[in-house]
Amino acid sequence: MRVLLIEDEKKVASFIRRGLKEKGFAVDVVHDGEKGLFSAEINPYDLIILDIMLPGKDGIFICRQLRKKNIVTPILMLTARDDVEDKVSGLDSGADDYLTKPFEFAEFLARVRALTRRKGSPKITTLRVANLKLDQVTHKVTRAGKEIDLTATEYSLLEYLMLNANQVVTRTMISEHVWSEDFDSFSNVINVYVNYVRKKVDAGFSEPLIHSIRGTGYILKG
């Protein structure tokens, strides 16, 4: 999952970024409204975390602009004040959820999870393909009941493949949803990580779940 964080308070931004990265999210951080709006328009994010009070353009304006352009990425708004008026105008501008600073990271993460769940099945937090199971809350991954130990990036990659099971996933799609902006898409990092994940998921099983599609990308199916 790739997240855009638009937050001018550097301390808050680095706290959020660190926490999300530990949970396997790829995070791009922007500190002003103008750049934030630009990034949100050109990249296919899975979630936008948007502070209301920003230099340049404020969060309400950014949210309205994105919705006007039919960008439907879930938006979680942040504000420093527990102000009903802010809350109302935030939600009216098209935000999906709202959180007042300061907040507990656990609550923040629960809201992030709710907003990034698979569309159409909001209550499902366990992904399954054949005998492979991934729990999006605990990050526990098992195959045929046996636990698989993954790093944050490996988890994020496998989650993305499972969310798109039975479909070909291109390297571009993977680089846009699993890695953040500072990632060098010309490197062979994706191949390397897919191989790590494949070793862990498919080793010892006669039926592999992760397949390469020559020249295109990968497919996870069972």
Ligand code: CA
């Ligand atoms: Ca602010």
